[in-house]
Amino acid sequence: MADKVAWPMPNISAANRPHWAAAKNHKLTYQQCLDCGSWIYPIAPMCQACWSERFEWRPVSGEGKISSWIVVRRAFHPAFQNEIPYVVAEVDLAEGIRVLAPVVNIEPEQLRASLPVRARFMDRSDDVSLLQFEPAKPA
């Protein structure tokens, strides 16, 4: 029964389509400003630092440190009934961007602040792969 429930999908729009297209190829990309070099985050039509509208989608390292995390212990949607408990963290990427994604391959009790993590992807449908993090060194 649970496997027939559709997994909730992200809101893919004209603005973020390149990000999700790259994710499908297991590449984590964000916009970098071609005028001042800043990473543009959240995804936006212009650079938040200099208002330039010239940017390129570029890969980031995918390496970061855990800033904070939560452990979801109740399923709010049937697709997650067999997933609980699951960990979702805010991760400070080396590029200075703080992103939100699940952390896998670690028990909740093993998490700690500033734990080094690296990006990986979970293929969720033919079109969508979702960002995850895992410990940079096996836990």
Next chain:
Amino acid sequence: VDQSLSAFRNKTAIVGVGRTKSERNAQSNLMGHLGQALKAAVADAGLTPKDIDGLMIQTAPPEGFMDKVAEMLGLPNVRWAFQSWFHGRIQPTCIASAAFAVMSGQANYVACLSTGQALQSHRGRLTSDKAFENFREGGGPHLEAPEYGLFFPNTGAAMGMKKYFLRYGATEEQLGAVAVAQRQWAQLNPDAYFYGRPITIDDYMSSPYVIEPLRVFDHCVPANAGFCIIVTSAERAREAPKAPVYIAGFQGSSSGKERFIFARTGLGVGGQTEGSYTVDDMTVYRMADIKCSDVDIVGTVDAFSPMVPFTLEEFGFCKEGEALEFMQDGRTAPGGELPVNTCGGGLSDVESYGWGHEVDMVRQLRGEAGAAQVPGAKIAQFMSLDRSSVILANA
């Protein structure tokens, strides 16, 4: 004194308030709650429906659109109507908008109406993978991300609380004091949903996590109730049957990457820079010409319990990292040195987007709060984590 700001101090007042009892009944009639609250407030102000010429609505869509409310509730003379997104952090700006409508002569009596209606909102519109709050720019502002199993705003509150625990070493048991204190206040408010049902810290600690580190008691009550506040000029208010409660100061929501609606500035959640925090000079205090130490009663947006200590720090009632320690030993509970959310608030009365708090503050400043009355209360402040705020004073 800042002359340009003091021009707005005590120029308007709240002249009538009304509310209904909080109930959890998915079939309840929200317009009925609004109508009853409106009738109570108009009677409280000694007015008639024809006197109401301004209408401010803050409800969760699609219920309560302003196009139909005046018609349905029999307000024939509305010449200024306005409607806002329903988050509690926008409530102070709703009050300020009503005050500006009065000060500029666009209306004499503005009825501000809101419902606690989170229960209705659960019909798939606010809290599912189809929830419209999840589909705003860059995802939800409270870290909603349905693809990661994050559907509710409690995600952001839990993330902020965990960050606070990691940075300052506070404990989950200390957080429990927030819910326990507000439940104590609710025992003094017969309209509160949890009236007659107190909890202890043991109840709190033995309750299950929802999103760790938040437990069920850290969440607001999704119940229904109606609220009405009538704003008029200070001159008109002095002719009313009840003593005026003046709008002494206000400021709007601060916005941008350094503000996260469930974290104190500098905590390091969402786009925030992580760093130390000290309070700026704030417009709301300059307008009211007071300091936060002058405030007798505090109300906060409190959809989730972490918002209460975070807000006390944001406005300077407590130093960075010290609010939970301050909230121990009943300091914000009945009889405590700083009464906070004295109606029971979102956690124990109803998630009212701040309107329950505001109605209660008016009653406190009039000396009408019954068993919950804070003796000698003169100044009350309602505030949110994005710094929107209203200061009320009875003189």
